[in-house]
Amino acid sequence: xxxxxxxDGPTVSRPVVDRRPRPAGGEQGMAPSGPEVGHPHPPxxxxxxxxxxxPQGPFGARPGxxxxxxxxxxxxxxxxxxxVIFLINLLLTxxxxxxxxxWGKTRIRKYVWSHxxxxxxxxxxxxxxxxxxxxxxxALLVFATPIVLLYAWIFWSPRDPVTMFVAIAILxxxxxxxxxxxxxxxxxxxxxxxxxxxxxxxxRGGMEGSAWIYGFLGFGLGILNLLSLGWTKPWAxxxxxxxxxxxxxxxxxxxxxxxECTRMYGPFALAWVGSFLASALAFGIFGALYFxxxxxxxxxxQQPPGDIFEIQVAMxxxxxxxxxxxxxxxxxxxxxxxxxxxxxxSAGAVRFETRIKGSEMFKLLVPxxxxxxxxxxxxxxxxxxxxxxxxxxxxxxxxDIEVAKVQQSEIEAPWYGEGIMEFLGVGMx
Amino acid sequence: MSSxxxxxxxxxxxxRQEITAHLxxxxxxxxxxxxxxxxEWPYDSLRLVEEVYAGQPVRLKEGRKGTxxxxxxxxxxxxxxxxxxxxxxxxxxRHHNSVRRAAVWMAALVVTVVGFIYGLPLAAEPVASVxxxxxxxxLGRAVRDQAxxxxxxxxxxCTGSAEGTAAMDRLVxxxxxxxxxxxxxxxxxxxxxxxNAFATPGGYIIVFRGLIDKTPTPEGLxxxxxxxxxxxxxxxxxxxxxxxIGMGIVLGALFGDTSSIGGAATDLATNLMTKSHGRDAExxxxxxxxxxxxxxxxxxxGFADFFDRIARMQRPSSGxxxxxxxxxxxxxxxxxxRAMATGRGPAMSDADWRAIKAMCR
Numbered sequence: 023x024x025x026x027x028x029x030d031g032p033t034v035s036r037p038v039v040d041r042r043p044r045p046a047g048g049e050q051g052m053a054p055s056g057p058e059v060g061h062p063h064p065p066x067x068x069x070x071x072x073x074x075x076x077p078q079g080p081f082g083a084r085p086g087x088x089x090x091x092x093x094x095x096x097x098x099x100x101x102x103x104x105x106v107i108f109l110i111n112l113l114l115t116x117x118x119x120x121x122x123x124x125w126g127k128t129r130i131r132k133y134v135w136s137h138x139x140x141x142x143x144x145x146x147x148x149x150x151x152x153x154x155x156x157x158x159x160x161a162l163l164v165f166a167t168p169i170v171l172l173y174a175w176i177f178w179s180p181r182d183p184v185t186m187f188v189a190i191a192i193l194x195x196x197x198x199x200x201x202x203x204x205x206x207x208x209x210x211x212x213x214x215x216x217x218x219x220x221x222x223x224x225x226r227g228g229m230e231g232s233a234w235i236y237g238f239l240g241f242g243l244g245i246l247n248l249l250s251l252g253w254t255k256p257w258a259x260x261x262x263x264x265x266x267x268x269x270x271x272x273x274x275x276x277x278x279x280x281x282e283c284t285r286m287y288g289p290f291a292l293a294w295v296g297s298f299l300a301s302a303l304a305f306g307i308f309g310a311l312y313f314x315x316x317x318x319x320x321x322x323x324q325q326p327p328g329d330i331f332e333i334q335v336a337m338x339x340x341x342x343x344x345x346x347x348x349x350x351x352x353x354x355x356x357x358x359x360x361x362x363x364x365x366x367x368s369a370g371a372v373r374f375e376t377r378i379k380g381s382e383m384f385k386l387l388v389p390x391x392x393x394x395x396x397x398x399x400x401x402x403x404x405x406x407x408x409x410x411x412x413x414x415x416x417x418x419x420x421x422d423i424e425v426a427k428v429q430q431s432e433i434e435a436p437w438y439g440e441g442i443m444e445f446l447g448v449g450m451x
Numbered sequence: 452m453s454s455x456x457x458x459x460x461x462x463x464x465x466x467r468q469e470i471t472a473h474l475x476x477x478x479x480x481x482x483x484x485x486x487x488x489x490x491e492w493p494y495d496s497l498r499l500v501e502e503v504y505a506g507q508p509v510r511l512k513e514g515r516k517g518t519x520x521x522x523x524x525x526x527x528x529x530x531x532x533x534x535x536x537x538x539x540x541x542x543x544x545r546h547h548n549s550v551r552r553a554a555v556w557m558a559a560l561v562v563t564v565v566g567f568i569y570g571l572p573l574a575a576e577p578v579a580s581v582x583x584x585x586x587x588x589x590l591g592r593a594v595r596d597q598a599x600x601x602x603x604x605x606x607x608x609c610t611g612s613a614e615g616t617a618a619m620d621r622l623v624x625x626x627x628x629x630x631x632x633x634x635x636x637x638x639x640x641x642x643x644x645x646x647n648a649f650a651t652p653g654g655y656i657i658v659f660r661g662l663i664d665k666t667p668t669p670e671g672l673x674x675x676x677x678x679x680x681x682x683x684x685x686x687x688x689x690x691x692x693x694x695x696i697g698m699g700i701v702l703g704a705l706f707g708d709t710s711s712i713g714g715a716a717t718d719l720a721t722n723l724m725t726k727s728h729g730r731d732a733e734x735x736x737x738x739x740x741x742x743x744x745x746x747x748x749x750x751x752x753g754f755a756d757f758f759d760r761i762a763r764m765q766r767p768s769s770g771x772x773x774x775x776x777x778x779x780x781x782x783x784x785x786x787x788x789r790a791m792a793t794g795r796g797p798a799m800s801d802a803d804w805r806a807i808k809a810m811c812r
Contacts, residue, residue, distance in 0.1 A: 132501045223520075
C-alpha cells in the first residue's frame with residue numbers, strides 16, 4: 023500500500039447536510055447494520071473507528087478550521103499503451119464493419135478512467151461494450167422510426183403537390199424539432215450513463231432527474247438562443263449545467279451547483295462581436311471582389327465569366343473566416359464556463375476550483391482540433407491523453423473527502439449506453 | 452501458502468481496509484489486520500477490474516457484477532494467481548511492449564486498409580452483376596425522377612412530338628441491335644440548356660436539350676447515345692453505387708460516420724475513388740460506343756467532331772483539374788474515336804434529325 027493513502031484522512035465531525043432519505047440501518051458506515059451474509063465482520067468495525075457522531079452527510083457541511091486540503095487528480099496514462107488499444111480498435115472496427123466500435127470505445131474509457139486517480143485511488147469505468155451497442159440500437163430505432171413512417175406514408179400516397187407539401191411540412195415542423203429535442207435528451211442520457219458507470223473506492227455515481235425534462239429545457243433554451251442571436255447562450259448554458267450538476271451524486275453524497283452566468287458574458291461577447299466583425303469583413307471583401315461575376319454566373323451558368331473555381335473558393339473562405347474566428351475566440355468563453363462551473367459545485371464541504379485561463383483553454387482545444395484534422399483522426403489517442411492531463415493539471419478539489427462515510431448509490435442506473443450520443447457523434451471519449 | 456497485503460472495499464461504503472489475502476486451496480481468503488475473516492473469493496470467480504499495465508495496481512472483483520474490490524500494489528500477486536486462475540492472464544498486460552505491439556497492429560491495419568481500398572472496387576463488378584434487373588431498373592427510375600425534377604423544376608420532359616420520340620427510338624433500337632444485353636433502353640429528353648447526357652442503372656438514358664441543340668450532326672448524337680448505352684451495358688452506374696455503399700460502410704466504420712473530420716476524409720476518399728473510376732469507365736464506354744457505331748455502320752467522325760466542339764467550349768484546363776475531372780480530356784477522346792471509327796453511313800434521315808431537334812418545342 024506504499025503509494026496509496028487511506029481515504030479517511032483527518033476526520034472531523036460534521037453537521038448534517040445530506041437530506042436524502044435512506045433506509046434504516048445504513049448510518050454512514052459507522053456501525054454494522056445487522057447480519058450480513060458473507061461479511062461476518064464488516065470492515066467498518068476494523069481499524070481506528072471515527073469518532074461517534076449523529077447521522078450526518080458523508081462529506082460534512084462546511085470547511086473545517088485550519089488549512090483546507092487541496093488535491094488534484096493524477097493522470098498517468100501512457101501514449102504507447104493507449105495507441106495500441108486505438109490501433110486494435112481501428113482494425114477490429116474495420117473488419118466488423120463498425121460493430122466493434124462500442125467495445126473499442128469501452129476499452130479506451132477503461133484505460134483512461136483507470137489511469138486517473140485521486141488520493142491514490144484510481145477511478146473505475148464499469149460500462150460494457152454491449153450496453154453501448156444496445157444504446158446504439160435503441161437510438162437507431164428512435165431516429166429511424168419517424169423517418170421510415172414518413173417515407174412509407176409518402177410512398178403509399180398519390181404523388182401530387184399537396185402530399186409533397188404536407189410531407190415537407192411534417193418533416194420540418196415535427197421531425198426536425200423532434201430530433202433537436204432528442205439531441206438534448208441524449209446529452210442527459212449520456213452523462214447519466216457515464217456517471218453511473220464511474221466508480222471510486224467501489225462507490226459509483228448516480229444522476230437523478232428526467233432526461234425528457236432536460237430535453238425540453240435544452241430545446242426551449244436552444245430556440246431562445248436562436249431568437250436572441252446567441253445572446254442568451256451563457257445564461258442557457260448555466261441553466262442546463264446547473265440542472266445536471268445539482269442532480270449528480272457520488273454514492274450517498276449529493277452535488278450542488280450555484281452556477282451563475284454573469285461572469286461568463288464578457289468572454290462570450292468577445293467571441294460574438296469578433297466573429298460578427300469577421301463575418302462583415304469577409305462578406306464585404308467577397309462582395310466587392312466578386313459580386314458582378316457572381317450575378318452574371320447565376321444568370322448564365324453555361325458560359326461562366328472568369329473562373330468559377332476561384333469564385334467558389336472565395337465564397338468558401340467568406341463562410342469559413344467567421345467560423346474560424348469564432349473557434350479561435352470561443353476558448354475564452356469555455357474557460358470562463360469551466361471556471362464558473364467548478365466554483366459553483368459543492369459536495370458537502372468539498373468544493374472544486376480551476377484557474378484555467380482562456381489562453382490555456384486555447385492551447386488545449388486548438389491543437390486538439392488541428393491534430394485530429396491533419397492526422398485524419400490518427401492522433402485521437404494522443405488528444406484523449408492530452409485532455410485528461412489538462413483536466414488533472416487544472417482541476418483542484420478543496421476540502422476533506424471523507425469517502426469512508428459515503429454509501430453506495432441507490433439511484434437507478436440505466437441498462438443501456440449512450441446510444442443516441444454515439445449516433446450524433448457528440449463527446450470525445 | 453503465500454499471502455499478499457492489499458486493500459479491500461466492500462462496495463457498500465467507501466471505507467477501505469487493509470487486508471491480507473491468502474492463497475488457499477480453492478480461493479482467496481481475505482483476512483483483516485486482526486486476522487478476522489472478511490471474505491473468500493473462489494479462484495474461478497476472480498476477475499480483473501481492468502487491464503493491468505506495468506506500474507498499475509492490480510484490482511480484482513468477484514464475478515462479473517461484484518461491487519467489492521481488492522487492490523494489490525504488489526504485481527507478483529498475478530504471478531502467484533496465474534496457475535490457479537488462468538483466465539486472469541488475458542487482461543495481464545504488465546509485460547506489454549508498446550512499441551512492438553504498435554508496429555505489429557499498425558502493419559495489420561495498413562494491410563487491411565489497403566486490402567479494402569483495392570478489394571472493394573474489384574468486388575464491385577461481381578456484386579453488381581448479381582443484382583437483379585428489377586432492382587437496377589427501380590434504381591434507374593429513382594435516379595431518372597430525381598434528375599428530371601432537379602433540372603427541369605416541374606419534371607418537364609420533352610414529349611412534344613411523336614415523330615421526335617419515334618426517331619429517337621429508332622436510333623436507340625438500331626444501336627441496341629448491335630450488342631447482346633438484358634437491358635431495355637429508354638430515353639428521356641429533359642428541357643434544360645445543360646449540354647450533357649447520362650445513363651442510369653437499368654437502362655434509362657437522360658439527355659438534356661442543350662446537348663441536342665449543340666450537337667452539329669445526327670452522327671454526333673448517335674455517338675453520345677452509343678456511349679451512354681455502353682455505360683448501361685457495362686453496368687458502370689450500378690457498380691458505382693455498389694462501390695459508394697461499400698466505401699461508405701468501410702470508411703464510416705473507420706472514422707465514425709458522424710464526426711466531421713472523419714466525414715471530410717470519407718468524402719475526399721470516396722470522391723477521388725469515384726473520379727478515377729469515372730475516367731476508366733468513360734474510356735470503356737467510348738470504346739463500346741464506337742464499336743456499336745461501327746457495327747451499325749454509322750460515321751464515327753460525327754462523334755469525334757462532337758468532342759472537338761466540346762473541347763472548344765471548355766476553357767483550357769490545367770493538369771490538376773483534368774486529373775480531378777470525371778472525364779478524360781475531350782481532344783484526347785476525339786483522337787481516339789477517330790482512330791477506332793470504321794462506320795461510313797448516316798445515323799438517320801434528315802427528317803428524323805429535324806424531328807429530334809424539335810422535340811422540346
